[in-house]
Amino acid sequence: MKIICALLFCAILIILANDENDDDDKPKDRKKLNATNELLQMHINKCTLWDRFKHFVRQNRHSMEQLNFMFAIPEQDYDGNTIKQHILERELQQGLLMESVTGNIEFEFVDDIGSDRKKVKKLGADRRKLLRRNLKSLITDIIQNPESHDVTFEHTCKLIGLYLSIRYADNYSTSAVVTPPPDNTCVISHGSTAMVSCKYVIRRKRLLRLVDNDNHLIIMNDILLSLLR
Template sequence: MNVFFVLLLCPFLNVLASSSQTYTPRRPTRRTPDKLTKANKGDRNRLKFTNVLIDKHILERTIRNKIIHFVVRLDEEIMKKMTFMFALPERSIDEDLEYQKALEEELQLELNREFGLIPNEVIFQAGSRRATANDLGAVRRGMMKLALKSFITDIRDKHRTNSIDFTHTCRIIGLFWSMRFPDEYTTNADVEGEVCVIRHKEHIQISCAFYEGDICFVNNENHDLTGGSIIPCLN
Protein backbone atom coordinates (compact mmCIF):
# COMPACT_ATOMS: atom_id res chain seq x y z
CA MET A 1 0.00 0.00 0.00
CA ASN A 2 1.15 3.51 -0.66
CA VAL A 3 1.00 6.61 1.47
CA PHE A 4 0.85 9.85 -0.45
CA PHE A 5 2.20 13.08 0.97
CA VAL A 6 1.12 16.40 -0.47
CA LEU A 7 3.74 18.98 0.32
CA LEU A 8 2.77 22.59 -0.05
CA LEU A 9 5.65 24.89 -0.71
CA CYS A 10 4.97 28.32 0.46
CA PRO A 11 6.95 30.82 -0.60
CA PHE A 12 9.30 47.51 8.44
CA LEU A 13 8.43 49.63 7.26
CA ASN A 14 10.43 52.58 8.67
CA VAL A 15 8.47 55.79 8.62
CA LEU A 16 10.70 58.83 8.82
CA ALA A 17 9.19 62.17 9.75
CA SER A 18 10.77 65.50 10.46
CA SER A 19 9.37 67.06 13.59
CA SER A 20 10.44 68.90 16.64
CA GLN A 21 9.44 65.86 18.69
CA THR A 22 11.74 62.95 19.38
CA TYR A 23 10.43 59.61 18.24
CA THR A 24 11.44 56.25 19.66
CA PRO A 25 12.04 53.81 16.77
CA ARG A 26 9.63 50.90 16.63
CA ARG A 27 11.01 47.52 17.38
CA PRO A 28 10.65 45.29 14.30
CA THR A 29 8.04 42.54 14.58
CA ARG A 30 9.83 40.24 12.13
CA ARG A 31 13.39 39.04 11.90
CA THR A 32 15.60 39.86 8.93
CA PRO A 33 17.28 36.45 8.94
CA ASP A 34 19.63 36.84 5.96
CA LYS A 35 21.18 40.16 6.89
CA LEU A 36 23.29 40.64 9.99
CA THR A 37 22.64 43.99 11.65
CA LYS A 38 23.30 45.51 15.05
CA ALA A 39 19.58 45.16 15.76
CA ASN A 40 19.49 41.39 15.25
CA LYS A 41 22.99 40.45 16.44
CA GLY A 42 21.76 39.57 19.94
CA ASP A 43 18.92 37.56 18.44
CA ARG A 44 21.40 35.66 16.24
CA ASN A 45 23.68 34.96 19.19
CA ARG A 46 20.78 33.50 21.17
CA LEU A 47 20.11 30.99 18.39
CA LYS A 48 23.80 30.10 18.18
CA PHE A 49 24.14 29.55 21.93
CA THR A 50 21.06 27.31 22.04
CA ASN A 51 22.47 25.24 19.17
CA VAL A 52 25.69 24.75 21.12
CA LEU A 53 23.67 23.54 24.12
CA ILE A 54 21.61 21.15 21.98
CA ASP A 55 24.80 19.73 20.49
CA LYS A 56 26.26 19.19 23.96
CA HIS A 57 23.14 17.34 25.11
CA ILE A 58 23.25 15.15 21.99
CA LEU A 59 26.89 14.29 22.70
CA GLU A 60 26.08 13.61 26.38
CA ARG A 61 23.03 11.52 25.33
CA THR A 62 20.73 13.64 27.48
CA ILE A 63 18.75 15.39 24.73
CA ARG A 64 15.86 12.93 25.18
CA ASN A 65 15.42 14.05 28.77
CA LYS A 66 15.08 17.64 27.57
CA ILE A 67 12.55 16.71 24.91
CA ILE A 68 10.50 14.82 27.51
CA HIS A 69 10.71 17.84 29.86
CA PHE A 70 8.65 19.84 27.37
CA VAL A 71 6.58 17.11 25.72
CA VAL A 72 4.80 16.03 28.93
CA ARG A 73 3.41 19.47 29.72
CA LEU A 74 -0.33 19.87 30.22
CA ASP A 75 -0.54 22.80 27.84
CA GLU A 76 -2.93 22.95 24.90
CA GLU A 77 -0.35 24.80 22.80
CA ILE A 78 2.73 22.82 23.81
CA MET A 79 3.07 21.14 20.40
CA LYS A 80 3.18 24.49 18.63
CA LYS A 81 5.55 25.95 21.24
CA MET A 82 7.91 22.99 20.92
CA THR A 83 7.87 23.38 17.15
CA PHE A 84 9.01 26.99 17.39
CA MET A 85 11.58 26.16 20.07
CA PHE A 86 13.24 23.19 18.42
CA ALA A 87 12.33 23.31 14.72
CA LEU A 88 11.66 26.92 13.70
CA PRO A 89 13.84 29.17 15.88
CA GLU A 90 14.51 31.59 13.02
CA ARG A 91 10.79 32.38 12.67
CA SER A 92 8.40 34.11 15.07
CA ILE A 93 5.51 32.25 16.67
CA ASP A 94 2.25 34.04 15.85
CA GLU A 95 4.38 36.76 14.16
CA ASP A 96 5.38 37.87 17.66
CA LEU A 97 9.13 38.33 18.01
CA GLU A 98 9.01 38.99 21.76
CA TYR A 99 7.03 35.78 22.30
CA GLN A 100 9.57 33.89 20.19
CA LYS A 101 12.45 35.33 22.22
CA ALA A 102 10.74 34.22 25.42
CA LEU A 103 10.43 30.66 24.08
CA GLU A 104 14.09 30.64 23.03
CA GLU A 105 15.18 31.87 26.45
CA GLU A 106 13.01 29.27 28.20
CA LEU A 107 14.58 26.51 26.09
CA GLN A 108 18.05 27.90 26.68
CA LEU A 109 17.55 28.05 30.44
CA GLU A 110 16.46 24.41 30.59
CA LEU A 111 19.26 23.21 28.30
CA ASN A 112 21.91 25.08 30.29
CA ARG A 113 20.70 23.87 33.69
CA GLU A 114 23.37 21.17 33.94
CA PHE A 115 26.18 23.03 32.19
CA GLY A 116 26.03 26.59 33.52
CA LEU A 117 27.80 27.91 30.44
CA ILE A 118 28.35 31.64 29.89
CA PRO A 119 26.80 32.66 26.54
CA ASN A 120 29.37 35.26 25.49
CA GLU A 121 32.31 32.91 26.06
CA VAL A 122 30.65 30.05 24.15
CA ILE A 123 29.57 32.23 21.23
CA PHE A 124 33.07 33.70 20.89
CA GLN A 125 34.52 30.19 20.57
CA ALA A 126 31.75 28.73 18.44
CA GLY A 127 32.85 30.01 15.03
CA SER A 128 30.47 30.57 12.09
CA ARG A 129 30.13 34.19 13.11
CA ARG A 130 28.53 35.18 9.81
CA ALA A 131 25.89 32.43 9.90
CA THR A 132 22.40 33.77 9.23
CA ALA A 133 19.36 32.98 11.34
CA ASN A 134 18.17 30.71 8.51
CA ASP A 135 21.52 28.89 8.62
CA LEU A 136 21.23 28.42 12.38
CA GLY A 137 17.65 27.17 12.09
CA ALA A 138 18.72 24.62 9.45
CA VAL A 139 21.59 23.46 11.69
CA ARG A 140 19.19 22.98 14.61
CA ARG A 141 16.75 20.98 12.49
CA GLY A 142 19.58 18.79 11.20
CA MET A 143 20.78 17.96 14.71
CA MET A 144 17.29 17.37 16.06
CA LYS A 145 16.16 15.18 13.14
CA LEU A 146 18.88 12.64 13.88
CA ALA A 147 18.17 12.72 17.63
CA LEU A 148 14.41 12.35 17.14
CA LYS A 149 14.75 9.52 14.60
CA SER A 150 16.83 7.56 17.10
CA PHE A 151 14.36 8.37 19.90
CA ILE A 152 11.28 7.31 17.91
CA THR A 153 12.99 4.10 16.76
CA ASP A 154 13.82 3.21 20.37
CA ILE A 155 10.25 3.95 21.47
CA ARG A 156 9.03 1.58 18.74
CA ASP A 157 11.51 -1.14 19.69
CA LYS A 158 10.85 -0.90 23.44
CA HIS A 159 7.23 0.24 23.52
CA ARG A 160 6.08 -2.72 25.62
CA THR A 161 8.51 -1.88 28.42
CA ASN A 162 9.10 1.87 28.24
CA SER A 163 7.11 4.36 30.28
CA ILE A 164 6.44 6.88 27.49
CA ASP A 165 2.73 7.50 27.02
CA PHE A 166 1.42 7.30 23.43
CA THR A 167 0.23 10.91 23.71
CA HIS A 168 3.84 11.94 24.32
CA THR A 169 5.09 9.63 21.57
CA CYS A 170 2.63 11.33 19.22
CA ARG A 171 4.06 14.76 20.09
CA ILE A 172 7.60 13.50 19.52
CA ILE A 173 6.59 12.24 16.06
CA GLY A 174 4.87 15.58 15.42
CA LEU A 175 8.07 17.39 16.36
CA PHE A 176 10.03 15.28 13.89
CA TRP A 177 7.53 16.17 11.15
CA SER A 178 8.20 19.86 11.84
CA MET A 179 11.91 19.18 11.33
CA ARG A 180 11.28 17.39 8.07
CA PHE A 181 8.64 19.74 6.66
CA PRO A 182 9.22 23.17 8.28
CA ASP A 183 6.87 24.95 5.85
CA GLU A 184 4.04 22.63 6.91
CA TYR A 185 5.12 22.49 10.55
CA THR A 186 3.11 20.62 13.17
CA THR A 187 0.71 22.68 15.23
CA ASN A 188 -1.23 19.80 16.82
CA ALA A 189 -0.39 16.17 17.62
CA ASP A 190 -3.29 14.46 19.35
CA VAL A 191 -4.27 10.87 20.10
CA GLU A 192 -7.79 10.08 18.90
CA GLY A 193 -8.78 6.66 20.16
CA GLU A 194 -5.57 4.71 19.55
CA VAL A 195 -4.42 6.84 16.60
CA CYS A 196 -1.91 9.69 16.57
CA VAL A 197 -3.17 12.50 14.32
CA ILE A 198 -0.65 15.16 13.32
CA ARG A 199 -1.92 18.43 11.89
CA HIS A 200 -0.72 21.69 10.42
CA LYS A 201 -3.58 23.93 11.55
CA GLU A 202 -6.70 22.22 10.11
CA HIS A 203 -4.80 20.06 7.60
CA ILE A 204 -4.03 16.48 8.66
CA GLN A 205 -0.46 15.65 7.66
CA ILE A 206 -0.28 12.04 8.82
CA SER A 207 -2.05 9.56 11.07
CA CYS A 208 -0.27 6.61 12.64
CA ALA A 209 -0.77 3.92 15.26
CA PHE A 210 1.00 1.00 16.90
CA TYR A 211 0.31 -2.15 14.87
CA GLU A 212 1.98 -5.52 15.52
CA GLY A 213 4.91 -3.95 17.35
CA ASP A 214 5.51 -1.14 14.85
CA ILE A 215 4.30 2.43 14.35
CA CYS A 216 2.44 2.35 11.04
CA PHE A 217 0.62 4.84 8.83
CA VAL A 218 -3.17 4.71 8.92
CA ASN A 219 -5.84 6.38 6.83
CA ASN A 220 -6.48 9.99 7.87
CA GLU A 221 -10.25 9.59 7.69
CA ASN A 222 -11.26 6.10 8.81
CA HIS A 223 -7.97 5.14 10.51
CA ASP A 224 -7.68 1.84 8.63
CA LEU A 225 -4.15 0.57 8.12
CA THR A 226 -2.94 2.04 4.82
CA GLY A 227 0.83 1.79 4.91
CA GLY A 228 3.85 0.30 6.52
CA SER A 229 6.15 1.52 9.26
CA ILE A 230 6.84 5.23 9.63
CA ILE A 231 10.46 4.49 10.61
CA PRO A 232 11.85 4.40 7.02
CA CYS A 233 10.29 7.85 6.46
CA LEU A 234 12.24 9.41 9.34
CA ASN A 235 14.98 10.90 7.21
Protein backbone atom coordinates in the same frame (compact mmCIF):
# COMPACT_ATOMS: atom_id res chain seq x y z
CA MET B 1 27.08 57.76 -17.70
CA LYS B 2 29.64 57.84 -14.87
CA ILE B 3 27.10 59.53 -12.62
CA ILE B 4 24.49 56.82 -13.34
CA CYS B 5 27.02 54.04 -12.60
CA ALA B 6 28.02 55.75 -9.36
CA LEU B 7 24.37 56.05 -8.27
CA LEU B 8 23.72 52.37 -9.08
CA PHE B 9 26.81 51.35 -7.12
CA CYS B 10 25.64 53.37 -4.10
CA ALA B 11 22.17 51.82 -4.33
CA ILE B 12 23.64 48.31 -4.33
CA LEU B 13 25.77 49.14 -1.30
CA ILE B 14 22.71 50.43 0.56
CA ILE B 15 20.72 47.26 -0.25
CA LEU B 16 23.57 45.04 0.91
CA ALA B 17 23.96 47.05 4.09
CA ASN B 18 20.24 46.82 4.85
CA ASP B 19 20.31 43.08 4.23
CA GLU B 20 23.25 42.63 6.57
CA ASN B 21 21.60 44.70 9.30
CA ASP B 22 18.06 43.38 8.89
CA ASP B 23 15.98 44.03 12.01
CA ASP B 24 15.11 40.32 12.04
CA ASP B 25 18.78 39.33 11.95
CA LYS B 26 20.50 41.25 14.72
CA PRO B 27 23.85 40.13 16.16
CA LYS B 28 22.22 39.56 19.57
CA ASP B 29 19.63 37.24 17.99
CA ARG B 30 22.37 35.33 16.18
CA LYS B 31 24.28 34.88 19.43
CA LYS B 32 21.14 33.73 21.22
CA LEU B 33 20.27 31.07 18.64
CA ASN B 34 23.88 29.97 18.30
CA ALA B 35 24.20 29.65 22.09
CA THR B 36 21.17 27.33 22.16
CA ASN B 37 22.66 25.28 19.33
CA GLU B 38 25.87 24.98 21.34
CA LEU B 39 23.90 23.72 24.36
CA LEU B 40 22.13 21.18 22.15
CA GLN B 41 25.49 19.99 20.82
CA MET B 42 26.72 19.53 24.40
CA HIS B 43 23.77 17.25 25.08
CA ILE B 44 24.46 15.30 21.89
CA ASN B 45 28.07 14.86 22.96
CA LYS B 46 26.95 13.58 26.39
CA CYS B 47 24.17 11.39 24.92
CA THR B 48 21.56 13.21 27.01
CA LEU B 49 19.49 14.85 24.27
CA TRP B 50 16.84 12.10 24.32
CA ASP B 51 16.12 13.01 27.92
CA ARG B 52 15.71 16.67 27.02
CA PHE B 53 13.26 15.91 24.20
CA LYS B 54 11.17 13.81 26.58
CA HIS B 55 11.44 16.46 29.30
CA PHE B 56 9.75 19.05 27.10
CA VAL B 57 6.94 16.84 25.77
CA ARG B 58 6.19 15.31 29.19
CA GLN B 59 5.71 18.76 30.73
CA ASN B 60 2.56 19.24 28.63
CA ARG B 61 3.34 22.91 29.06
CA HIS B 62 3.91 23.78 25.41
CA SER B 63 1.62 23.24 22.46
CA MET B 64 2.81 21.35 19.39
CA GLU B 65 3.19 24.65 17.60
CA GLN B 66 5.28 26.16 20.41
CA LEU B 67 7.59 23.12 20.45
CA ASN B 68 8.11 23.63 16.73
CA PHE B 69 9.18 27.24 17.19
CA MET B 70 11.60 26.14 19.91
CA PHE B 71 13.23 23.19 18.17
CA ALA B 72 12.34 23.19 14.47
CA ILE B 73 11.91 26.76 13.23
CA PRO B 74 13.65 29.07 15.76
CA GLU B 75 14.52 31.58 13.03
CA GLN B 76 10.83 32.51 12.77
CA ASP B 77 8.67 34.37 15.29
CA TYR B 78 5.89 32.50 17.07
CA ASP B 79 2.57 34.19 16.25
CA GLY B 80 4.69 36.76 14.38
CA ASN B 81 5.68 38.11 17.79
CA THR B 82 9.38 38.63 18.52
CA ILE B 83 8.84 38.80 22.30
CA LYS B 84 6.94 35.46 22.37
CA GLN B 85 9.68 33.84 20.32
CA HIS B 86 12.34 35.26 22.65
CA ILE B 87 10.52 33.74 25.65
CA LEU B 88 10.33 30.31 23.97
CA GLU B 89 14.04 30.38 23.16
CA ARG B 90 14.88 31.27 26.75
CA GLU B 91 12.67 28.47 28.06
CA LEU B 92 14.49 26.04 25.78
CA GLN B 93 17.85 27.29 27.06
CA GLN B 94 16.69 26.91 30.67
CA GLY B 95 15.65 23.33 30.00
CA LEU B 96 19.03 22.56 28.45
CA LEU B 97 21.21 24.09 31.15
CA MET B 98 22.27 21.14 33.29
CA GLU B 99 25.51 21.50 35.22
CA SER B 100 26.39 17.84 34.68
CA VAL B 101 26.23 18.37 30.92
CA THR B 102 26.75 22.02 30.08
CA GLY B 103 29.05 22.94 32.95
CA ASN B 104 28.67 25.92 35.22
CA ILE B 105 27.07 28.25 32.66
CA GLU B 106 24.92 30.90 34.33
CA PHE B 107 21.59 31.50 32.62
CA GLU B 108 21.96 35.28 32.42
CA PHE B 109 25.27 34.89 30.56
CA VAL B 110 24.34 31.94 28.35
CA ASP B 111 24.46 33.98 25.12
CA ASP B 112 28.15 34.62 25.73
CA ILE B 113 28.92 31.11 24.45
CA GLY B 114 27.25 32.01 21.14
CA SER B 115 28.68 33.58 18.01
CA ASP B 116 27.08 36.15 15.69
CA ARG B 117 28.93 35.04 12.55
CA LYS B 118 26.05 33.07 11.01
CA LYS B 119 22.72 34.55 9.99
CA VAL B 120 19.54 33.62 11.83
CA LYS B 121 18.16 31.59 8.88
CA LYS B 122 21.37 29.55 8.71
CA LEU B 123 21.25 28.93 12.46
CA GLY B 124 17.69 27.62 12.13
CA ALA B 125 18.80 25.24 9.38
CA ASP B 126 21.78 24.19 11.52
CA ARG B 127 19.45 23.34 14.42
CA ARG B 128 17.24 21.17 12.24
CA LYS B 129 20.28 19.32 10.92
CA LEU B 130 21.60 18.95 14.47
CA LEU B 131 18.36 17.46 15.82
CA ARG B 132 16.91 15.36 13.01
CA ARG B 133 19.02 12.21 13.43
CA ASN B 134 18.82 12.28 17.23
CA LEU B 135 15.05 12.71 17.31
CA LYS B 136 14.61 9.95 14.72
CA SER B 137 16.70 7.55 16.81
CA LEU B 138 14.69 8.42 19.94
CA ILE B 139 11.34 7.76 18.27
CA THR B 140 12.67 4.50 16.83
CA ASP B 141 13.83 3.35 20.26
CA ILE B 142 10.52 4.31 21.88
CA ILE B 143 8.66 2.18 19.32
CA GLN B 144 11.02 -0.77 19.59
CA ASN B 145 11.75 -0.60 23.33
CA PRO B 146 8.76 1.13 24.96
CA GLU B 147 9.61 -0.25 28.42
CA SER B 148 12.82 1.84 28.39
CA HIS B 149 10.97 5.15 28.10
CA ASP B 150 8.55 6.78 30.49
CA VAL B 151 6.34 8.30 27.80
CA THR B 152 2.71 7.93 26.75
CA PHE B 153 1.44 7.55 23.18
CA GLU B 154 0.43 11.22 23.37
CA HIS B 155 4.07 12.13 24.04
CA THR B 156 5.27 9.90 21.20
CA CYS B 157 2.73 11.53 18.90
CA LYS B 158 4.15 14.97 19.69
CA LEU B 159 7.70 13.74 19.11
CA ILE B 160 6.68 12.44 15.69
CA GLY B 161 4.99 15.76 14.96
CA LEU B 162 8.19 17.55 15.93
CA TYR B 163 10.26 15.27 13.71
CA LEU B 164 8.00 16.08 10.75
CA SER B 165 8.43 19.80 11.43
CA ILE B 166 12.20 19.42 11.53
CA ARG B 167 12.12 17.47 8.28
CA TYR B 168 9.52 19.65 6.53
CA ALA B 169 10.03 23.09 8.07
CA ASP B 170 7.97 24.86 5.41
CA ASN B 171 4.92 22.76 6.24
CA TYR B 172 5.36 22.23 9.98
CA SER B 173 2.80 20.41 12.11
CA THR B 174 0.49 22.64 14.11
CA SER B 175 -1.14 19.87 16.16
CA ALA B 176 -0.45 16.27 17.19
CA VAL B 177 -3.26 14.59 19.12
CA VAL B 178 -4.37 11.03 19.90
CA THR B 179 -8.01 10.28 19.21
CA PRO B 180 -10.13 8.72 22.01
CA PRO B 181 -10.48 4.91 22.42
CA PRO B 182 -11.10 2.61 20.73
CA ASP B 183 -9.57 4.47 17.76
CA ASN B 184 -6.35 5.53 19.56
CA THR B 185 -4.84 7.12 16.47
CA CYS B 186 -2.12 9.78 16.46
CA VAL B 187 -3.25 12.48 14.05
CA ILE B 188 -0.68 15.09 13.04
CA SER B 189 -2.04 18.09 11.18
CA HIS B 190 -1.05 21.34 9.56
CA GLY B 191 -3.96 23.64 10.25
CA SER B 192 -7.14 21.72 9.41
CA THR B 193 -5.36 19.29 7.08
CA ALA B 194 -4.23 15.91 8.44
CA MET B 195 -0.65 15.23 7.36
CA VAL B 196 0.01 11.87 9.00
CA SER B 197 -2.08 9.39 10.99
CA CYS B 198 -0.64 6.35 12.75
CA LYS B 199 -1.60 3.79 15.39
CA TYR B 200 -0.17 0.77 17.15
CA VAL B 201 -1.11 -2.57 15.58
CA ILE B 202 -0.28 -5.97 17.09
CA ARG B 203 0.55 -8.56 14.45
CA ARG B 204 2.95 -11.06 16.02
CA LYS B 205 4.66 -7.98 17.44
CA ARG B 206 3.64 -4.43 18.28
CA LEU B 207 4.20 -2.08 15.35
CA LEU B 208 3.41 1.58 14.80
CA ARG B 209 1.70 1.69 11.42
CA LEU B 210 0.54 4.51 9.20
CA VAL B 211 -3.21 4.55 8.60
CA ASP B 212 -5.41 6.34 6.12
CA ASN B 213 -6.08 9.93 7.20
CA ASP B 214 -9.81 9.60 6.54
CA ASN B 215 -10.36 5.97 7.54
CA HIS B 216 -8.19 4.86 10.44
CA LEU B 217 -9.23 1.23 9.88
CA ILE B 218 -7.14 1.13 6.70
CA ILE B 219 -3.72 0.02 7.89
CA MET B 220 -0.69 0.90 5.78
CA ASN B 221 3.09 0.76 6.11
CA ASP B 222 5.26 0.46 9.19
CA ILE B 223 6.10 4.05 10.15
CA LEU B 224 9.78 3.17 10.67
CA LEU B 225 10.07 1.97 7.09
CA SER B 226 8.19 4.76 5.37
CA LEU B 227 8.16 7.97 7.41
CA LEU B 228 11.22 8.07 9.64
CA ARG B 229 13.83 8.21 6.89
